[in-house]
Amino acid sequence: MCGIVGILGREAIAFDLVEGLKRLEYRGYDSAGVAVLEGGEITRVRAEGKLKNLEAKLREAPLSGRAGIGHTRWATHGKPTENNAHPHATERLAVVHNGIIENFRELREELQAEGRVFASETDTEVVAHLVTALMDKQMSAEEAVAAALPRLHGAFALGFVFRGEDNLLIGARRGAPLAVGHGDGEMYLGSDALALAPFTDTITYLEDGDWVVLNRASARYFNEKNQPVKRKAQKTQAGAFLVDKGNHRHFMAKEIHEQPEVIGRTLAHYIDMGTGEVRLPFGLPFDWAKVGRLSISACGTAYLAGQIGKYWFERLARLPVEIDIASEFRYREAPMTPGDVMLVISQSGETADTLAALRYAKDQKQHVMSVVNVPTSTIARESHVVAGTLAGPEIGVASTKAFTCQLTVLACLAIAAGRARGVLSGRREKELVTQLIAIPGLVAEALKHEAPIEALARELSKATDVLYLGRGTSFPLAMEGALKLKEISYIHAEGYAAGELKHGPIALIDETMPVIVMAPRDPWFEKTVSNVQEVAARGGAIVLIGPEGVGREVAVDTLAEIAMPEMAPDFSAFVYAIPAQLIAYHTAVVMGKDVDQPRNLAKSVTVE
Numbered sequence: 161m162c163g164i165v166g167i168l169g170r171e172a173i174a175f176d177l178v179e180g181l182k183r184l185e186y187r188g189y190d191s192a193g194v195a196v197l198e199g200g201e202i203t204r205v206r207a208e209g210k211l212k213n214l215e216a217k218l219r220e221a222p223l224s225g226r227a228g229i230g231h232t233r234w235a236t237h238g239k240p241t242e243n244n245a246h247p248h249a250t251e252r253l254a255v256v257h258n259g260i261i262e263n264f265r266e267l268r269e270e271l272q273a274e275g276r277v278f279a280s281e282t283d284t285e286v287v288a289h290l291v292t293a294l295m296d297k298q299m300s301a302e303e304a305v306a307a308a309l310p311r312l313h314g315a316f317a318l319g320f321v322f323r324g325e326d327n328l329l330i331g332a333r334r335g336a337p338l339a340v341g342h343g344d345g346e347m348y349l350g351s352d353a354l355a356l357a358p359f360t361d362t363i364t365y366l367e368d369g370d371w372v373v374l375n376r377a378s379a380r381y382f383n384e385k386n387q388p389v390k391r392k393a394q395k396t397q398a399g400a401f402l403v404d405k406g407n408h409r410h411f412m413a414k415e416i417h418e419q420p421e422v423i424g425r426t427l428a429h430y431i432d433m434g435t436g437e438v439r440l441p442f443g444l445p446f447d448w449a450k451v452g453r454l455s456i457s458a459c460g461t462a463y464l465a466g467q468i469g470k471y472w473f474e475r476l477a478r479l480p481v482e483i484d485i486a487s488e489f490r491y492r493e494a495p496m497t498p499g500d501v502m503l504v505i506s507q508s509g510e511t512a513d514t515l516a517a518l519r520y521a522k523d524q525k526q527h528v529m530s531v532v533n534v535p536t537s538t539i540a541r542e543s544h545v546v547a548g549t550l551a552g553p554e555i556g557v558a559s560t561k562a563f564t565c566q567l568t569v570l571a572c573l574a575i576a577a578g579r580a581r582g583v584l585s586g587r588r589e590k591e592l593v594t595q596l597i598a599i600p601g602l603v604a605e606a607l608k609h610e611a612p613i614e615a616l617a618r619e620l621s622k623a624t625d626v627l628y629l630g631r632g633t634s635f636p637l638a639m640e641g642a643l644k645l646k647e648i649s650y651i652h653a654e655g656y657a658a659g660e661l662k663h664g665p666i667a668l669i670d671e672t673m674p675v676i677v678m679a680p681r682d683p684w685f686e687k688t689v690s691n692v693q694e695v696a697a698r699g700g701a702i703v704l705i706g707p708e709g710v711g712r713e714v715a716v717d718t719l720a721e722i723a724m725p726e727m728a729p730d731f732s733a734f735v736y737a738i739p740a741q742l743i744a745y746h747t748a749v750v751m752g753k754d755v756d757q758p759r760n761l762a763k764s765v766t767v768e
Contacts, residue, residue, distance in 0.1 A: 602735045
């Protein structure tokens with residue numbers, strides 16, 4: 161985490177690296193560094209805090225090298241110290257890294273057993289030592305990276321430079337974005353086209369699983385099977401302060417595909433990856449153990465994130481939760497016990513109804529915590545404590561990455577509350593945190609199932625009504641899927657608790673009614689299967705979203721089956737949100753709708 165820039169230049173590039181990193185400051189970071197080849201040797205300069213601290217060091221001891229990499233880091237594994245700052249290096253290479261290496265502990269133990277000595281607390285350093293170990297076996301830099309990548313588990317982007325290789329820069333992406341910039345006798349690598357905007361407007365975006373070998377004259381691309389592939393260069397309009405669509409047709413598509421990175425970025429803010437514990441980055445003005453009731457209020461997608469959070473707080477912290485749509489909450493004149501907690505959720509932090517709910521709660525002597533994506537917003541300023549998401553700018557009106565980042569914060573808060581209330585043991589907390597750390601990689605896997613969803617969208621575009629079903633946390637996720645489809649395709653859709661099917665909605669089902677079923681392998685899986693069979697008996701067109709082979713288990717005819725990776729059930733909502741978003745997106749595209757700016761909707765609703 162969190163920003164990468166690499167340059168093969170014609171002149172000294174240290175300050176150019178810093179200039180590129182400045183374009184990524186919106187992502188948040190707590191340390192920064194560069195590694196530059198000076199006379200063939202790797203020279204690193206790193207600093208805690210903001211880029212101005214790094215610049216000061218570079219002015220004191222200027223670097224003249226023409227090849228190098230730079231990074232801004234948001235601390236994940238280890239504190240935000242200079243020693244943990246990127247780039248990390250061995251005697252043979254330096255590497256920068258966005259994302260999370262899930263299996264870093266196993267790799268570290270293996271490498272330490274070989275006698276390799278680690279200098280930091282980070283997961284990134286295992287990548288440096290792993291590639292070095294392979295090079296020590298007489299592999300070239302290119303061969304070593306190709307051999308190392310399959311051994312790394314998680315969602316990540318990487319950039320490498322090598323001692324004695326002034327004309328070599330290697331990049332790789334899995335889940336987290338990475339782009340190549342093309343110049344005149346110069347080449348660039350960046351985690352965002354914005355980082356490369358000062359240098360070039362010609363960009364090639366790596367596809368998921370790709371890695372690239374750069375020299376000053378060319379770029380050679382390989383897919384995750386190490387097969388040579390061609391990737392198209394394109395002109396980009398990304399200026400210094402303009403958010404770019406990347407290689408996606410719409411901002412919504414880009415934001416859907418950014419989720420492995422931004423979920424990981426938000427997790428890094430709330431979890432100590434090294435110890436496997438939740439570490440809230442702020443103090444609380446209350447004690448979770450003394451809270452009698454948690455109230456949640458929000459609107460739209462944020463409200464549905466809160467609905468999922470309700471399950472987590474009640475299950476993991478045994479904390480009673482009351483949740484209301486913000487536009488209705490204050491009109492109930494709900495009695496609230498002084499000293500309890502109100503949690504408000506908003507992407508923009510300017511939602512008028514949610515702000516009104518916040519002010520009512522403050523009048524009722526509640527401790528107010530907000531989950532917002534804009535730390536300078538009105539809701540953030542008026543809250544007692546802010547639990548920020550790190551989704552970055554979300555341009556598409558229909559929320560996607562902000563939703564999953566809200567879920568990330570809610571999951572971490574629920575675990576923290578559970579531990580404080582004595583409900584979760586330290587061992588159980590580590591189990592849950594391990595599941596959360598795996599989420600970015602699982603989301604990246606889910607995104608690979610986009611092709612069958614595109615085919616399904618052509619069928620759904622013919623429907624006038626669609627029903628979504630789910631149980632547990634998949635119930636509010638079913639409502640979120642229906643909301644997304646309504647928002648951008650204008651097809652009428654409803655999300656229902658699957659157990660409510662017989663209490664009304666089953667009357668609507670016939671062969672013209674698509675029924676989309678969220679069926680993760682959770683404690684309610686068998687009950688969900690029974691509901692699917694009820695739909696099948698009435699001729700409904702079933703779309704089954706579940707683990708690989710779920711259709712054979714259910715044994716019904718389906719309109720489509722969307723396979724999701726196997727995972728522990730506690731946090732399945734993160735992964736199953738992906739097909740819900742992609743179904744809405746591709747259906748709207750097929751229908752020719754304005755995906756990013758659907759009619760009658762606004763990104764920030766500042767009126768009641």
